[in-house]
Amino acid sequence: MTVVAPKQKLAWITGASQGIGSAVALRLAAEGWTVAVSARQADKLSELSRASEALTGSIVPFELDVTDAEACTQAFEAIEEQQGAIDLVILNAGTHEPIDGKRFSVAPVRKLVEINLMGTVNCLAPVIERFVERQAGRIGVVASLAGYRGLPTSSGYGASKAGLINMCEALRPELMEQNVVLSCITPGFVRTPLTDRNPFPMPFLIDVDTAATRIVKGLESNRFEITFPRRFAYIMKFMRILPYWAYFAITRRTVPHDQ
Ligand SMILES: NC(=O)c1ccc[n+]([C@@H]2O[C@H](COP(=O)([O-])OP(=O)(O)OC[C@H]3O[C@@H](n4cnc5c(N)ncnc54)[C@H](OP(=O)(O)O)[C@@H]3O)[C@@H](O)[C@H]2O)c1
Incomplete structure (x- = not known):
């Protein structure tokens, strides 16, 4: 009798050369997944x-x-050609x-939209097909939780x-x-090379391995919203239902003084 080994699950993660993407890749590989990782920095991949x-699984750059x-x-x-059908x-x-609102200009917003929004769209189109x-x-x-409502200095990133x-x-x-499950992951502050350059105190900051665990566990379920840390997410959800007069009374106080 020939025993056929079950196919190892295959994931593709973009932005995996560091930070959250790399931590999630290692977590999935530790659980036996084959993980295709993408980014520009080939040496880090x-x-x-x-x-x-x-690890039990493997990571392929x-x-x-x-x-x-x-x-x-x-x-x-x-x-897909090299590794087979992607599951996740x-x-x-x-x-x-950050964008200083009073010096608002096209280039930084375009960059953030090109990478964060259109970069995702560029991958999503062939995947959905x-x-x-x-x-x-x-x-x-x-x-990001920063996408829940407009925040000072975040006009490009938040958008x-x-x-x-x-x-x-x-x-x-x-x-x-179509039997395809899509979730939206909205983290609060996670310690990564991206946030290491923030000069301000970050509320409810969590480490990258905790974030990776929350993402992997969240994706095991079919739920739409995968958000963490919970207390920060509740605050941002509460902000979403505030009327504008109350919301701006709060956010005006967070405008940096040097602006
Ligand atoms: N850290 C947080 O507090 C936090 C909170 C909410 C949401 N997020 C989101 O989580 C994601 C990961 O953030 P992170 O904190 O892990 O940031 P990070 O440490 O700066 O990592 C970002 C990753 O994205 C990749 N990347 C950037 N531009 C790219 C491009 N043009 N093409 C391909 N890859 C590109 C980088 O790789 P290369 O430079 O090698 O290309 C890197 O692997 C981002 O979407 C971020 O907005 C982060």
């Missing part, structure tokens, strides 16, 4: 791949700049830059993340009809 040698739509389609196709996609690539054909698949889009949340809300029921 190779390091991650070497780190996975001690695919260099990718998510602002290049054609390259995103090619990367997705290359992963985590679209996490992103960046943050294939998952709908297959009538199967799990997708997690990493947005890109609010756009992602809205897009996920729109897509979720349509994809559900």
Whole structure:
């Protein structure tokens, strides 16, 4: 009798050269997944791949700049060709830059929208096409609690993340009809190279491994919203229902004094 080994589950994570993406990749590989990791810094992806040698699963690097739509389609196709059908996609690539509102200009907003919003769209398009054909698949889009409402200095970042949340809300029921489950991941502050450069105290800051655990556990369920840390998420949800007069009375106080 020939015994066929069950197929190892395959995930694709973008923005996995450091921070949240890399921690989630290691967590999934520790659980036996094969994980295709993408980012621009190829050396860091190779390091991650070497780190996975001690784990049950494995990490395979695919260099990718998510602002290049054609390259995103090619990367997705290359992963499937080499590794098989992808079960789970985590679209996490992103960046943050504070914008001084009184010096508001096109370039920083364009950069944030190109990477955070359009970079996700560039990957989502080929993934949705294939998952709908297959009538199967799990997708997690990493947005942010900063996308729940407009916050001072966050006019570009917040807009890109609010756009992602809205897009996920729109897509979720349509994809559900196709047996494709899409979730929106909205973290609060997580200690990563991105937040290490923040000069201000970050409320409810959590470490990257805790964030990775919350994401992996959240994606095991079918729920739409994967948000953490819980107390910060409750505060941001409460802010969402405040009328504008009350909301601006609070956020005006958070405008940095040097602005
Ligand atoms: N840390 C937080 O507190 C926090 C909170 C809420 C949401 N988030 C979101 O979580 C995600 C990960 O954040 P993080 O804190 O882990 O940031 P990070 O440490 O700066 O990591 C960001 C990752 O995105 C990749 N990336 C950036 N631009 C890219 C591009 N054009 N093409 C491909 N990959 C690109 C980077 O890789 P390369 O530079 O190698 O390309 C890196 O691997 C982001 O979407 C962020 O907005 C973070």
